[in-house]
Amino acid sequence: MSLSAHSVSQPLGVHAEHIAFIWHAMLGACGLMYALLLGFLVMTLLRQHRSAPAGVELEKRIERTLILWVGLIVVGLCGLTLASFLTDRALVRAASEPQIALRVIGHQWWWQVEYVDADNSQNVRTANEIHLPVGAQVHIALSSDDVIHSFWVPNLNGKRDLIPGRSTEIRLQPLTTGRFRGFCAEFCGVQHAYMQFEVIVESAQEFAAWKARQLAGAVTPTDPLRQAGRDVFERAACPLCHAIAGTNAAASTGPDLSHFASRRLLAAGALTNTRDHLRAWLQNPQRVKPGNHMPVVDLPGRDMTALVAYLGSLQ
Numbered sequence: 001m002s003l004s005a006h007s008v009s010q011p012l013g014v015h016a017e018h019i020a021f022i023w024h025a026m027l028g029a030c031g032l033m034y035a036l037l038l039g040f041l042v043m044t045l046l047r048q049h050r051s052a053p054a055g056v057e058l059e060k061r062i063e064r065t066l067i068l069w070v071g072l073i074v075v076g077l078c079g080l081t082l083a084s085f086l087t088d089r090a091l092v093r094a095a096s097e098p099q100i101a102l103r104v105i106g107h108q109w110w111w112q113v114e115y116v117d118a119d120n121s122q123n124v125r126t127a128n129e130i131h132l133p134v135g136a137q138v139h140i141a142l143s144s145d146d147v148i149h150s151f152w153v154p155n156l157n158g159k160r161d162l163i164p165g166r167s168t169e170i171r172l173q174p175l176t177t178g179r180f181r182g183f184c185a186e187f188c189g190v191q192h193a194y195m196q197f198e199v200i201v202e203s204a205q206e207f208a209a210w211k212a213r214q215l216a217g218a219v220t221p222t223d224p225l226r227q228a229g230r231d232v233f234e235r236a237a238c239p240l241c242h243a244i245a246g247t248n249a250a251a252s253t254g255p256d257l258s259h260f261a262s263r264r265l266l267a268a269g270a271l272t273n274t275r276d277h278l279r280a281w282l283q284n285p286q287r288v289k290p291g292n293h294m295p296v297v298d299l300p301g302r303d304m305t306a307l308v309a310y311l312g313s314l315q
Contacts, residue, residue, distance in 0.1 A: 006153075006154045006155060006180065006181040006183075007154055007155065008020065008023070008154045008155075010155055011155065012155045012156065012174060012175055012176050012178065012180070013153075013155060013156035013157055013172055013173055013174045013175055014094045014095065014173040014175065015091055015094050015095070015156065015157040015158070015171060015172065015173065016154075016155055016156050016157055016158075017175075018087050018090045018091050018094065019087070019091075019157070019158055021083075021087060022083055022084060022087040025079075025080065025083045026080060026083075029076050029079065029080055032076075033072075033073075033076065036072075094171060094173060095137035095138060095139065095171040095172065095173040096137070097137055098137055098138065098139035098171075099136045099137045099138070100115070100132065100133075100136050100137070100138045100139070101115070101116045101117075101138075101139050101140075101141070102114065102115055102116065102130065102138065102139070102140045102141070103116055103140070103141045103143070104130075104140050104141070104142050104143075104151060104162075105142075105143050105144065105145060105162075106142070106143070106144040106145070106146075106149030106151070106162040106184065106188075106195075107144075107145060107146060108146050108147065108188060108189050108191070108195075108292075108293065109184070109188065109189065109191040109192065109194060109195040109268055109289070109292060110127060110128055110195065110254075110255060110267075110268040111127060111128050111195070111197045111268065112125070112127055112252075112255070113125070113126045113127060113128070113129070113130055113197075115211070116141075121215075122215065124211060124214040124215060125243075125252075125256045126214065126255075126256060126259070126263075127255030127256060127263070127268075128196070128197045128198070128255070128263065128265055128268045128269070129197055129198045129199075129200060129263055129264070129265070130182075130197065130198070130199045130200070131199075131200045131202065131207055131210050131211070132172065132174055132199060132200070132201050132202075132207065133201075133202065133203065133204040133206075133207035133208075134174055134175070134176060134177050134201050134202065134203060134204070135173065135174070135175070136173065136174070136204075136207075137171070137173050138171065138172040138173065139169060139171055140169065140170050140171070140172065141167055141168075141169055142160060142161075142162045142167070142168045142169060142170060143162055143164075143166070143167055143168075144162040144163060144164045145164065146164065146188075147164065147188050147189065148161055148162065148163055148164070148186050148188065149161070149162040149184045149186055149188050149195070150162065150184055150185035150186035151170055151182065151184070151185075152182060152183050152184070152185040153172070153180050153181070153182040153183075153199050154180075154181075154183075155180045156172050156174055156180060156199065157170060157171070157172055159185045159186075161186060172199075174199070174201040176201065177201050177202055177203065178201055179198055179199070179200050179201075180198065180199040180200075180201065181196065181197075181198060181199075182196065182197040182198065182199055183195070183196055183197075184196075189291065190290065190291040191270075191289055191290070191291055191292060194267065194268055194269050194270040194289055195268050195269070196265065196268055196269030197265075197268065197269070198264065198265065213259065213262070213315075214258075214259055216245075217245045217246035217258070218244045218245045218246045218247065218257075218258045218259070218314050219313055219314055219315055220246065221310060221313060225305070225306050225309045225310075226306070226309050226310045226313050227310075228303075228306040228310075229306035229307045229308070229309050229310025229311070230247065230310050231306075232299065232303045232306050232307045232310070233247070233249070233307055233310060233311070234247060234248060234249065236297050236299065236303075236307075237295065237297050238297065239251060240253070241253040241254035241294075242254045242255065242256065242257045243256045243257065243258065244256075244257050244258050244314070245258040246258075254293075254294070257311065257314060258314065259314055259315060260273075260311055260314045261273070261311065261312050261313060261314045261315050262314075262315050266278060266281060267281055267285075267288060267289050267292070267294075270288055270289045271288060275308055275309075275312050278308050278311060278312065279304065279308050281294075282297065282299075282304060282307065282308065283296075283304065284296060
Protein backbone atom coordinates (compact mmCIF):
# COMPACT_ATOMS: atom_id res chain seq x y z
CA MET A 1 0.00 0.00 0.00
CA SER A 2 1.68 3.19 -1.19
CA LEU A 3 1.81 6.40 0.81
CA SER A 4 -0.68 8.99 -0.45
CA ALA A 5 0.43 12.56 -1.06
CA HIS A 6 -0.46 14.57 2.03
CA SER A 7 -2.53 17.51 0.85
CA VAL A 8 -5.58 19.41 2.05
CA SER A 9 -6.53 19.82 -1.61
CA GLN A 10 -7.01 16.04 -1.93
CA PRO A 11 -9.77 15.36 0.62
CA LEU A 12 -10.24 11.63 1.21
CA GLY A 13 -12.32 11.81 4.37
CA VAL A 14 -15.80 13.17 5.17
CA HIS A 15 -14.45 16.00 7.34
CA ALA A 16 -11.74 16.92 4.85
CA GLU A 17 -14.37 17.20 2.11
CA HIS A 18 -16.38 19.71 4.16
CA ILE A 19 -13.26 21.72 4.92
CA ALA A 20 -12.26 21.70 1.25
CA PHE A 21 -15.75 22.98 0.34
CA ILE A 22 -15.51 26.05 2.57
CA TRP A 23 -11.94 26.66 1.42
CA HIS A 24 -12.93 26.65 -2.25
CA ALA A 25 -15.97 28.83 -1.52
CA MET A 26 -13.83 31.44 0.23
CA LEU A 27 -11.13 31.23 -2.42
CA GLY A 28 -13.70 31.75 -5.19
CA ALA A 29 -15.43 34.68 -3.48
CA CYS A 30 -12.21 36.44 -2.56
CA GLY A 31 -10.71 35.74 -5.98
CA LEU A 32 -13.78 37.28 -7.66
CA MET A 33 -13.56 40.42 -5.51
CA TYR A 34 -9.87 40.74 -6.22
CA ALA A 35 -10.43 40.38 -9.96
CA LEU A 36 -13.15 43.06 -9.86
CA LEU A 37 -10.86 45.43 -7.99
CA LEU A 38 -8.14 44.93 -10.56
CA GLY A 39 -10.70 45.47 -13.33
CA PHE A 40 -11.85 48.77 -11.82
CA LEU A 41 -8.25 49.85 -11.41
CA VAL A 42 -7.48 49.12 -15.06
CA MET A 43 -10.62 50.97 -16.16
CA THR A 44 -9.64 53.99 -14.09
CA LEU A 45 -6.15 54.07 -15.55
CA LEU A 46 -7.46 53.80 -19.11
CA ARG A 47 -10.01 56.57 -18.63
CA GLN A 48 -7.96 59.02 -16.58
CA HIS A 49 -7.10 61.17 -19.62
CA ARG A 50 -10.66 61.39 -20.89
CA SER A 51 -12.78 64.40 -20.10
CA ALA A 52 -14.78 63.98 -16.92
CA PRO A 53 -18.59 64.25 -17.04
CA ALA A 54 -20.43 67.12 -15.43
CA GLY A 55 -20.54 67.34 -11.65
CA VAL A 56 -24.11 66.10 -11.11
CA GLU A 57 -23.72 63.22 -13.56
CA LEU A 58 -20.39 62.24 -11.99
CA GLU A 59 -21.95 62.16 -8.53
CA LYS A 60 -24.76 59.92 -9.78
CA ARG A 61 -22.27 57.52 -11.36
CA ILE A 62 -20.23 57.37 -8.19
CA GLU A 63 -23.37 56.82 -6.12
CA ARG A 64 -24.59 53.99 -8.35
CA THR A 65 -21.14 52.39 -8.36
CA LEU A 66 -20.87 52.57 -4.57
CA ILE A 67 -24.34 51.08 -4.11
CA LEU A 68 -23.50 48.25 -6.49
CA TRP A 69 -20.14 47.64 -4.79
CA VAL A 70 -21.57 47.66 -1.26
CA GLY A 71 -24.38 45.33 -2.36
CA LEU A 72 -21.88 42.95 -3.89
CA ILE A 73 -19.82 42.92 -0.69
CA VAL A 74 -22.89 42.31 1.47
CA VAL A 75 -24.05 39.43 -0.76
CA GLY A 76 -20.56 37.92 -0.72
CA LEU A 77 -20.19 38.16 3.05
CA CYS A 78 -23.68 36.75 3.65
CA GLY A 79 -22.92 33.88 1.27
CA LEU A 80 -19.64 33.08 3.01
CA THR A 81 -21.32 33.29 6.44
CA LEU A 82 -24.03 30.87 5.33
CA ALA A 83 -21.46 28.51 3.80
CA SER A 84 -19.39 28.61 7.00
CA PHE A 85 -22.48 27.93 9.14
CA LEU A 86 -23.52 24.97 7.01
CA THR A 87 -19.99 23.59 7.01
CA ASP A 88 -19.76 23.81 10.80
CA ARG A 89 -23.06 21.95 11.14
CA ALA A 90 -21.89 19.29 8.69
CA LEU A 91 -18.63 18.82 10.61
CA VAL A 92 -20.54 18.38 13.87
CA ARG A 93 -22.89 15.81 12.34
CA ALA A 94 -20.10 13.87 10.61
CA ALA A 95 -19.02 10.70 12.43
CA SER A 96 -21.47 11.44 15.25
CA GLU A 97 -21.95 7.74 16.08
CA PRO A 98 -18.51 6.30 16.88
CA GLN A 99 -17.77 2.80 15.70
CA ILE A 100 -14.14 2.90 16.79
CA ALA A 101 -12.75 4.77 19.79
CA LEU A 102 -9.09 5.59 20.19
CA ARG A 103 -6.98 7.46 22.67
CA VAL A 104 -3.88 9.23 21.34
CA ILE A 105 -1.30 10.71 23.70
CA GLY A 106 1.38 13.05 22.42
CA HIS A 107 4.88 12.74 23.81
CA GLN A 108 8.16 14.42 22.97
CA TRP A 109 8.48 13.11 20.27
CA TRP A 110 6.22 10.17 19.47
CA TRP A 111 2.54 9.18 19.48
CA GLN A 112 1.00 6.62 21.83
CA VAL A 113 -2.09 5.03 20.29
CA GLU A 114 -4.65 3.00 22.25
CA TYR A 115 -7.76 1.33 20.85
CA VAL A 116 -10.44 1.48 23.54
CA ASP A 117 -13.09 -1.24 23.77
CA ALA A 118 -15.87 -1.88 26.28
CA ASP A 119 -14.17 -5.24 26.79
CA ASN A 120 -10.73 -4.37 28.18
CA SER A 121 -9.33 -7.62 26.80
CA GLN A 122 -9.87 -6.17 23.31
CA ASN A 123 -7.84 -3.02 23.93
CA VAL A 124 -4.82 -2.57 21.66
CA ARG A 125 -1.80 -0.36 22.23
CA THR A 126 0.64 0.65 19.53
CA ALA A 127 2.75 3.65 18.53
CA ASN A 128 3.12 6.08 15.63
CA GLU A 129 0.52 4.40 13.44
CA ILE A 130 -3.26 4.12 13.33
CA HIS A 131 -5.14 1.38 11.46
CA LEU A 132 -8.76 2.10 10.49
CA PRO A 133 -11.40 0.31 8.41
CA VAL A 134 -12.59 2.33 5.44
CA GLY A 135 -15.85 4.19 6.05
CA ALA A 136 -15.76 3.74 9.84
CA GLN A 137 -16.79 6.60 12.13
CA VAL A 138 -13.82 7.14 14.41
CA HIS A 139 -13.55 9.20 17.59
CA ILE A 140 -10.06 9.98 18.87
CA ALA A 141 -9.55 11.39 22.38
CA LEU A 142 -6.41 13.52 22.39
CA SER A 143 -4.14 14.45 25.29
CA SER A 144 -0.54 15.39 25.98
CA ASP A 145 1.70 14.58 28.90
CA ASP A 146 4.33 17.29 28.32
CA VAL A 147 3.80 20.24 25.92
CA ILE A 148 1.23 21.33 23.34
CA HIS A 149 1.14 19.10 20.27
CA SER A 150 -1.24 19.16 17.31
CA PHE A 151 -2.74 16.13 15.54
CA TRP A 152 -3.06 16.59 11.77
CA VAL A 153 -3.82 14.20 8.91
CA PRO A 154 -4.28 16.63 5.97
CA ASN A 155 -6.23 14.23 3.75
CA LEU A 156 -8.73 13.29 6.47
CA ASN A 157 -9.41 16.31 8.69
CA GLY A 158 -8.06 19.58 10.01
CA LYS A 159 -5.75 20.14 12.96
CA ARG A 160 -6.61 19.59 16.60
CA ASP A 161 -4.37 20.60 19.50
CA LEU A 162 -3.33 18.30 22.34
CA ILE A 163 -3.11 20.48 25.44
CA PRO A 164 -1.58 19.32 28.75
CA GLY A 165 -4.26 19.04 31.42
CA ARG A 166 -7.12 19.11 28.89
CA SER A 167 -8.88 16.51 26.79
CA THR A 168 -9.75 17.29 23.20
CA GLU A 169 -11.28 15.17 20.45
CA ILE A 170 -11.06 14.75 16.71
CA ARG A 171 -13.23 12.65 14.42
CA LEU A 172 -12.27 10.82 11.25
CA GLN A 173 -14.27 8.99 8.61
CA PRO A 174 -11.99 7.90 5.75
CA LEU A 175 -13.64 7.36 2.38
CA THR A 176 -10.96 5.30 0.65
CA THR A 177 -8.23 2.85 1.52
CA GLY A 178 -4.65 4.01 1.58
CA ARG A 179 -1.75 5.05 3.73
CA PHE A 180 -1.86 8.67 4.91
CA ARG A 181 0.84 10.67 6.62
CA GLY A 182 0.11 12.52 9.85
CA PHE A 183 2.09 15.23 11.60
CA CYS A 184 2.43 17.24 14.74
CA ALA A 185 1.39 20.70 13.53
CA GLU A 186 2.46 22.63 16.65
CA PHE A 187 6.13 23.33 17.35
CA CYS A 188 6.87 21.16 20.37
CA GLY A 189 10.65 21.11 20.66
CA VAL A 190 13.83 20.33 18.82
CA GLN A 191 12.51 17.13 17.18
CA HIS A 192 9.12 18.52 16.20
CA ALA A 193 9.82 17.68 12.54
CA TYR A 194 10.29 14.00 13.47
CA MET A 195 7.00 13.56 15.26
CA GLN A 196 5.16 11.83 12.45
CA PHE A 197 2.69 8.97 12.23
CA GLU A 198 0.76 7.08 9.61
CA VAL A 199 -2.93 6.30 9.22
CA ILE A 200 -3.46 3.04 7.37
CA VAL A 201 -7.02 2.75 6.02
CA GLU A 202 -7.93 -0.76 4.91
CA SER A 203 -10.93 -2.98 4.35
CA ALA A 204 -12.95 -4.18 7.33
CA GLN A 205 -11.55 -7.68 6.90
CA GLU A 206 -7.95 -6.45 6.79
CA PHE A 207 -8.52 -4.28 9.86
CA ALA A 208 -10.04 -7.21 11.78
CA ALA A 209 -7.04 -9.37 10.85
CA TRP A 210 -4.63 -6.63 11.94
CA LYS A 211 -6.39 -6.20 15.27
CA ALA A 212 -6.37 -9.96 15.88
CA ARG A 213 -2.59 -10.00 15.33
CA GLN A 214 -2.20 -7.07 17.72
CA LEU A 215 -4.26 -8.82 20.40
CA ALA A 216 -2.07 -11.91 20.15
CA GLY A 217 1.08 -12.05 22.23
CA ALA A 218 4.46 -11.20 20.83
CA VAL A 219 6.11 -13.77 18.60
CA THR A 220 7.98 -16.35 20.69
CA PRO A 221 11.49 -16.80 19.27
CA THR A 222 12.46 -20.30 18.22
CA ASP A 223 16.01 -19.92 16.88
CA PRO A 224 18.98 -19.42 19.26
CA LEU A 225 19.91 -15.93 18.05
CA ARG A 226 16.47 -14.46 18.67
CA GLN A 227 16.14 -16.30 21.98
CA ALA A 228 19.40 -14.71 23.00
CA GLY A 229 18.00 -11.35 21.86
CA ARG A 230 14.99 -11.74 24.10
CA ASP A 231 17.28 -12.51 27.04
CA VAL A 232 19.30 -9.40 26.22
CA PHE A 233 16.13 -7.31 26.10
CA GLU A 234 14.91 -8.59 29.47
CA ARG A 235 18.17 -8.12 31.36
CA ALA A 236 19.10 -4.73 29.84
CA ALA A 237 17.40 -1.42 30.66
CA CYS A 238 14.73 -1.94 27.96
CA PRO A 239 11.91 -3.20 30.26
CA LEU A 240 12.17 0.00 32.32
CA CYS A 241 10.51 1.92 29.47
CA HIS A 242 8.96 -0.58 27.03
CA ALA A 243 6.44 -3.40 27.05
CA ILE A 244 6.34 -6.65 25.07
CA ALA A 245 3.32 -8.88 25.55
CA GLY A 246 4.28 -12.30 26.87
CA THR A 247 7.44 -11.07 28.61
CA ASN A 248 8.15 -9.44 31.94
CA ALA A 249 8.38 -6.04 30.22
CA ALA A 250 5.23 -4.03 30.97
CA ALA A 251 6.34 -0.38 31.18
CA SER A 252 4.59 2.42 29.29
CA THR A 253 7.15 5.22 29.32
CA GLY A 254 8.18 4.36 25.75
CA PRO A 255 6.36 2.74 22.83
CA ASP A 256 4.90 -0.76 23.17
CA LEU A 257 7.16 -3.10 21.18
CA SER A 258 4.97 -6.21 21.07
CA HIS A 259 4.55 -5.92 17.30
CA PHE A 260 7.37 -3.50 16.60
CA ALA A 261 8.54 -5.10 13.34
CA SER A 262 5.12 -4.65 11.70
CA ARG A 263 5.52 -0.85 11.72
CA ARG A 264 6.98 0.91 8.71
CA LEU A 265 8.51 3.82 10.61
CA LEU A 266 11.08 3.96 13.38
CA ALA A 267 11.50 6.76 15.92
CA ALA A 268 8.26 8.48 14.82
CA GLY A 269 9.35 8.98 11.24
CA ALA A 270 13.05 9.68 11.75
CA LEU A 271 13.91 6.40 10.00
CA THR A 272 12.25 3.59 8.10
CA ASN A 273 12.11 0.40 10.13
CA THR A 274 14.96 -1.71 8.78
CA ARG A 275 17.55 -3.84 10.59
CA ASP A 276 20.38 -1.41 9.79
CA HIS A 277 18.38 1.60 10.94
CA LEU A 278 17.31 -0.23 14.10
CA ARG A 279 20.92 -1.04 14.94
CA ALA A 280 21.94 2.58 14.36
CA TRP A 281 19.09 3.76 16.57
CA LEU A 282 19.92 1.37 19.43
CA GLN A 283 23.63 2.15 19.31
CA ASN A 284 23.24 5.92 19.44
CA PRO A 285 19.69 7.35 19.57
CA GLN A 286 20.99 10.90 20.03
CA ARG A 287 22.86 10.80 16.74
CA VAL A 288 19.67 9.82 14.90
CA LYS A 289 17.28 12.08 16.82
CA PRO A 290 19.09 14.58 19.09
CA GLY A 291 17.24 15.49 22.26
CA ASN A 292 14.98 12.43 22.40
CA HIS A 293 14.47 10.62 25.71
CA MET A 294 15.79 7.23 24.59
CA PRO A 295 18.89 6.42 26.67
CA VAL A 296 22.00 4.85 25.21
CA VAL A 297 22.14 1.15 26.09
CA ASP A 298 25.74 0.08 25.79
CA LEU A 299 25.81 -3.53 24.59
CA PRO A 300 28.58 -5.73 23.18
CA GLY A 301 28.40 -6.38 19.44
CA ARG A 302 27.10 -9.94 19.84
CA ASP A 303 24.32 -8.86 22.19
CA MET A 304 23.36 -5.96 19.89
CA THR A 305 23.10 -8.34 16.92
CA ALA A 306 20.87 -10.68 18.93
CA LEU A 307 18.67 -7.82 20.17
CA VAL A 308 18.21 -6.46 16.65
CA ALA A 309 17.29 -9.94 15.40
CA TYR A 310 14.74 -10.37 18.19
CA LEU A 311 13.08 -6.98 17.77
CA GLY A 312 13.05 -7.47 14.01
CA SER A 313 10.99 -10.63 14.46
CA LEU A 314 8.16 -9.00 16.43
CA GLN A 315 5.55 -8.94 13.70
